Amino acid sequence: MSTIADHYFSSCLDYLESLGLNSQHVLSAINFKEYSNTQAHQLAPRISLTSYNALLDYAQQTLNEPLFGFKLGQQIRTADYGVLGYLIESSNNLTSAISALLNYDRLVADIGKAEFEQKGDIAIIRWLPNESCNEQVILRNMTAWVGVIRQLLNSQLSPSAVYFTKLWVESECKILESWFNCPVETHTQYNQIVFPSSYLTLSFKTDNTQINIVLKEVSEQQLSRFKSQQLLTEKVNHLLMAKIDLDDCNLIRTANALNMTPRTVQRHLKQEQTSFAHLLESERKRRLLLYIGKYPLSTIAIKLGFNDQSSFNRAFKRWYGYSPLYYLKHKLKL
Numbered sequence: 469m470s471t472i473a474d475h476y477f478s479s480c481l482d483y484l485e486s487l488g489l490n491s492q493h494v495l496s497a498i499n500f501k502e503y504s505n506t507q508a509h510q511l512a513p514r515i516s517l518t519s520y521n522a523l524l525d526y527a528q529q530t531l532n533e534p535l536f537g538f539k540l541g542q543q544i545r546t547a548d549y550g551v552l553g554y555l556i557e558s559s560n561n562l563t564s565a566i567s568a569l570l571n572y573d574r575l576v577a578d579i580g581k582a583e584f585e586q587k588g589d590i591a592i593i594r595w596l597p598n599e600s601c602n603e604q605v606i607l608r609n610m611t612a613w614v615g616v617i618r619q620l621l622n623s624q625l626s627p628s629a630v631y632f633t634k635l636w637v638e639s640e641c642k643i644l645e646s647w648f649n650c651p652v653e654t655h656t657q658y659n660q661i662v663f664p665s666s667y668l669t670l671s672f673k674t675d676n677t678q679i680n681i682v683l684k685e686v687s688e689q690q691l692s693r694f695k696s697q698q699l700l701t702e703k704v705n706h707l708l709m710a711k712i713d714l715d716d717c718n719l720i721r722t723a724n725a726l727n728m729t730p731r732t733v734q735r736h737l738k739q740e741q742t743s744f745a746h747l748l749e750s751e752r753k754r755r756l757l758l759y760i761g762k763y764p765l766s767t768i769a770i771k772l773g774f775n776d777q778s779s780f781n782r783a784f785k786r787w788y789g790y791s792p793l794y795y796l797k798h799k800l801k802l
Contacts, residue, residue, distance in 0.1 A: 470598050470702070471514035472577040479548040480523055483540055487531065498522040517579050517600055524604035535640055537604035541611025542647070546619070548612075549576050551687055557620060558680035563668045565620070566593060569613075572687045575694060578702065579605070581709045586665055590628065594660035596709060599754035603634045606659055613661060614648060620672045624649075627663045631656040633758070657762050700726075700736040701747065708751040714773030719744045748773075753787060765792050 481491040500519055528536040546553035552572045559565040566584050573582050580597035593613065597606055610630065618625050626649035635655040636644065644652045695703075707725055711717060722744065723730040737743050752772045759768045769780035784792045 537607030544612035
């Protein structure tokens with residue numbers, strides 16, 4: 469199950485309180501029942517993505533604010549990220565901060581995968597969200613990244629461009645562009661932020677090497693505990709998401725990567741009410757939404773690990789009820 473840290477969830481409630489929405493009423497409205505059994509009225513250590521989605525959806529609808537995740541992301545504080553926030557704050561520059569994000573992002577939210585890429589004069593930080601993440605979750609995440617860096621470097625700092633897979637209307641794009649202070653592209657392949665590579669060496673105002681070393685040790689300890697408590701489903705999902713493509717991705721290779729036998733993997737996944745085939749199919753469907761319309765169908769079939777084009781076509785029709793060619797002609801622009 470994909471989860472977020474309780475402090476990251478609670479920061480949403482704090483913001484809603486500031487807007488006049490009572491936290492208890494909000495939690496009741498989304499049927500939230502993830503309180504700890506040992507501490508009355510205390511949030512559990514991890515909150516499900518289902519509840520997080522529900523909270524942001526409820527806020528967006530109640531406040532009639534289509535860009536609620538963006539508004540929420542603007543309110544971010546490093547403390548909202550817990551130990552990761554303080555680790556980033558004590559970094560000496562953006563390079564080390566991004567390294568911390570890539571290594572320890574799961575401590576805050578195990579709901580996607582961050583990637584970093586440098587191409588000459590430009591740098592890209594990309595987020596591959598869990599397929600269940602709603603648009604408000606994505607908006608908050610992307611906005612918060614820029615917000616925190618502005619706090620630590622320069623409030624006037626701006627990306628070169630920001631990309632969203634969601635198709636926003638023109639008026640919403642203008643609002644986003646005004647705050648990001650750069651072009652905002654929508655309905656793109658990835659959610660990503662592009663910025664000059666020169667930003668990577670800018671020094672943080674809060675640089676503290678000794679504290680940073682200590683916080684890295686704490687983060688490693690927390691990450692180790694988190695991994696040990698993860699369901700096998702989550703571990704398999706992370707392995708699948710980490711692969712560049714799904715060619716030659718099968719149960720045997722995955723079991724070897726987990727240092728387990730295929731039979732043991734299948735048994736544990738069955739106990740968690742899923743299977744390797746189901747998880748692989750979910751990852752294929754997640755990636756398909758990123759690829760369709762951007763690559764030839766034959767290339768997509770290979771990237772998704774199908775043996776041939778016809779196998780991909782059959783799977784597509786099973787998932788959506790029509791062929792990929794029909795989708796490209798009649799559905800993609802809707």
